[in-house]
Each structure stands twice: as C-alpha cells, then as structure tokens.
Amino acid sequence: MELTCSSSRGGNSPCQEEDSNGITQVVLLGSTGSVGTQTLEVISLHPRRFRVLALAGGRNSVDLLRRQVERFRPEYVVLPPDTEVELPPDTRLLHGEHGLREVATLPLADVVVAATSGIVGLEAVYEALGAGKRVALANKETLVAAGSIIMAQAARCGGEIIPIDSEHSALFQCLQGRGEEVKRLILSASGGPFLRKSREELQDVTPDEALSHPLWNMGKKITIDSATLMNKGLEVIEARWLFNIEPERISVVIHPQGVIHSLVEYIDGAMLAQMGPADMRMPISYALGFPQRIESGATPLELTSLTGLTFEEPDTNRFPLLRLAYEALSEGGAATVVLNAANEEAVYAFLEGRIGFCDIPVWVERALSSIPHAPVETLEDVREIDRKTRRFMASI
Numbered sequence: 177m178e179l180t181c182s183s184s185r186g187g188n189s190p191c192q193e194e195d196s197n198g199i200t201q202v203v204l205l206g207s208t209g210s211v212g213t214q215t216l217e218v219i220s221l222h223p224r225r226f227r228v229l230a231l232a233g234g235r236n237s238v239d240l241l242r243r244q245v246e247r248f249r250p251e252y253v254v255l256p257p258d259t260e261v262e263l264p265p266d267t268r269l270l271h272g273e274h275g276l277r278e279v280a281t282l283p284l285a286d287v288v289v290a291a292t293s294g295i296v297g298l299e300a301v302y303e304a305l306g307a308g309k310r311v312a313l314a315n316k317e318t319l320v321a322a323g324s325i326i327m328a329q330a331a332r333c334g335g336e337i338i339p340i341d342s343e344h345s346a347l348f349q350c351l352q353g354r355g356e357e358v359k360r361l362i363l364s365a366s367g368g369p370f371l372r373k374s375r376e377e378l379q380d381v382t383p384d385e386a387l388s389h390p391l392w393n394m395g396k397k398i399t400i401d402s403a404t405l406m407n408k409g410l411e412v413i414e415a416r417w418l419f420n421i422e423p424e425r426i427s428v429v430i431h432p433q434g435v436i437h438s439l440v441e442y443i444d445g446a447m448l449a450q451m452g453p454a455d456m457r458m459p460i461s462y463a464l465g466f467p468q469r470i471e472s473g474a475t476p477l478e479l480t481s482l483t484g485l486t487f488e489e490p491d492t493n494r495f496p497l498l499r500l501a502y503e504a505l506s507e508g509g510a511a512t513v514v515l516n517a518a519n520e521e522a523v524y525a526f527l528e529g530r531i532g533f534c535d536i537p538v539w540v541e542r543a544l545s546s547i548p549h550a551p552v553e554t555l556e557d558v559r560e561i562d563r564k565t566r567r568f569m570a571s572i
C-alpha cells in the first residue's frame with residue numbers, strides 16, 4: 177500500500193474536534209456492537225455537541241442499524257457486503273471495507289470511532305490517520321496486528337489516536353503526555369470468571385460460564401478473552417504501540433474489584449491510578465470529548481460501598497495466553513498477527529463447542545510454532561499472515 181497522507185492537518189491540536197458550527201461530526205464504525213451502541217448512548221446525552229455523520233454496522237443486527245439510522249439520521253450508512261436495508265431517501269448507502277474507508281476519510285469527519293471487531297477496520301483506521309483524523313480506538317486488534325504500521329502512519333500524517341479500551345484510557349489519563357519520567361505502566365485485569373478455578377476445573381468450563389463476566393458488559397469474543405486472560409495479553413501489545421514503551425516496562429496486575437482501571441508508576445515512586453465505575457461509557461465519553469471531560473451517563477462510584485481493593489500476580493500457568501502474548505510481542509513481526517488470528521479462531525471454535533476452554537492456548541501455541549514468521553511491513557503483509565493463520569486454524 178502506498179504510504180501517503182491526504183492531509184497536512186496537525187494532529188496535536190486539541191481543537192480539531194469541532195467544525196465551524198461547534199459541532200463534532202462523528203463517524204462510528206461498528207455501531208451495532210457493544211462499544212458502538214454505548215457510543216450512541218453517550219452521543220444522545222449531548223445532542224448539541226455531537227452529530228452522527230456516518231454509521232457503519234449491521235453485522236450482528238441489520239434491524240438495530242435501521243433503528244439507529246432512524247434516530248440519528250446520518251448522511252452515510254455502511255453495511256456489510258451483500259446486505260440491504262431500507263433507508264431514508266437522503267441517506268447514502270455504502271458497503272463493506274471500501275465503504276468503511278470512504279466514511280473514515282470524509283472531509284467533514286472530526287472523530288472516527290473505530291469499534292469494529294477483528295481486523296475488519298484496519299485499512300479504514302490507517303486511512304483515517306492518513307487524513308489527519310482523530311481516531312477514538314476501541315478495536316485493539318488494529319494495534320496488535322499492525323501496531324508499528326499504524327503508529328508510523330499517525331506520526332507521519334498528523335492523525336491521533338485516543339484510546340477507548342478502558343485500561344488504555346486510564347493510562348492515557350494518568351500519563352498526560354509524559355514519557356521520560358515513566359517507570360512502568362501497570363494494566364489491571366479483573367481476572368475474569370475463572371480466577372479461582374484450578375487447572376482441572378478449567379477443563380470442563382462451558383461457553384455459557386465463560387460468557388458471564390463478573391464486571392463488564394462486553395461482546396462475546398472479548399468476554400472469552402477476559403476469561404482466558406488473552407484480553408490482557410492483547411492489551412499489553414496495544415499499550416506497547418500506543419505509548420511507545422518497551423514490553424519489559426508493561427506489567428499486569430490482577431485486581432478483581434475492577435475499580436482501578438490501570439496505573440502509571442513514575443521514576444520518583446509515585447503511582448497515578450485512574451478509578452471509576454466499570455462502565456465503557458466513561459472511556460468512550462473521554463475519547464469523544466478530549467481534552468474536555470463530558471457527562472458519560474455512568475453511575476458514579478460509591479467509595480464508601482467498597483470493601484477493599486486487592487492486587488495479585490497473574491498465574492500464567494493456568495492462563496498461558498498472557499505469557500504467549502508477551503513472547504509474541506518480543507518476537508515481533510508476524511508473531512502478534514498469528515497470535516491474534518489464531519486466538520480469534522480458537523475462541524469461535526470454543527463458543528461453537530468444537531474445542532474445550534483449555535484447548536484455546538494449545539491451538540494458539542500450535543499456530544505460533546507452525547506458521548513462518550515473515551516480516552511485516554505493509555497492511556497487505558498483515559492480511560496475508562492473517563489469512564494463512566486462519567487457514568491453519570481451519571484444521572481444528
């Protein structure tokens with residue numbers, strides 16, 4: 177892919193969120209998923225501040241997308257390929273990845289919320305950054321699979337990424353642009369529903385048990401990733417790219433209460449933590465309103481109702497995917513692309529009852545040791561390794 181920038185607009189300006197009418201024009205990729213619907217909830221709290229310019233979604237529910245269009249009246253709608261829906265006559269309908277790219281680079285767009293799942297929106301995020309846009313990034317696969325390419329594009333073209341992943345939003349808030357004074361980043365993890373289960377007990381857990389996350393309301397795939405701790409592994413990789421920090425300086429701590437969303441330790445020993453309710457509308461509103469804080473709709477945390485905050489080391493014997501993620505990150509290149517694609521396929525196989533819970537890391541490790549780790553320099557390289565990995569995983 178040609179690495180060009182279609183705009184010379186400065187990405188560090190805090191003023192790019194508003195057009196001449198003072199309204200922020202939002203392009204929402206993945207509107208019918210969990211983050212997408214919660215983004216629209218936040219937007220509906222601020223009708224004079226935000227306008228939905230484009231909605232892309234419908235993979236899980238075309239009917240939900242139709243209702244969103246009726247309510248928010250976007251100018252553009254992007255549907256999955258070969259999908260149709262009745263739209264108001266003045267709405268422009270686009271399809272598939274081409275459509276995602278087109279709306280992500282609309283001249284009127286101020287913020288592109290990237291909340292698609294998997295690597296569907298990879299090129300759209302890349303091109304939005306190329307056009308100097310602010311990307312509110314909820315999709316971690318983008319940085320896991322193509323972190324160096326995406327961050328280089330943002331730096332070259334003046335685009336900026338504001339994280340929506342709650343831990344990264346917490347780190348972003350605690351960092352406030354500081355780099356050199358940082359000793360390490362500490363990602364907190366709830367530990368998922370199986371934190372206290374033995375290795376033997378883990379063999380028999382069902383998809384339904386794995387889908388009952390104790391704290392967060394999220395999509396199915398990420399809920400399974402929380403149960404295996406792979407979600408935290410992917411977040412370590414995401415943090416490495418987002419904050420340009422060596423993997424050795426990123427730690428994970430199990431914090432079952434989920435009150436502290438992550439911490440930054442500084443060289444003087446100070447630790448800054450961001451805390452609040454476990455509600456995705458908080459990081460979403462932070463990314464939409466940055467640098468201002470705006471109302472999110474989240475129920476405030478009641479400090480006196482907390483009975484205690486605890487912290488413990490993650491157990492990578494019972495949850496080996498976290499270890500595999502660190503290994504893939506230190507190997508670099510294709511390894512994290514393989515890790516991501518193999519895990520996604522293994523999670524779907526588990527959800528469909530084709531493999532057990534403890535087979536997920538076994539299959540990921542098998543893919544990592546079987547697929548040659550070619551260099552990754554372009555998004556095409558990423559796509560090619562992703563396809564190879566999924567072909568390999570078809571033998572499950």
Ligand code: MG
Binds near residue numbers: 342344411
């Ligand atoms: Mg997270």
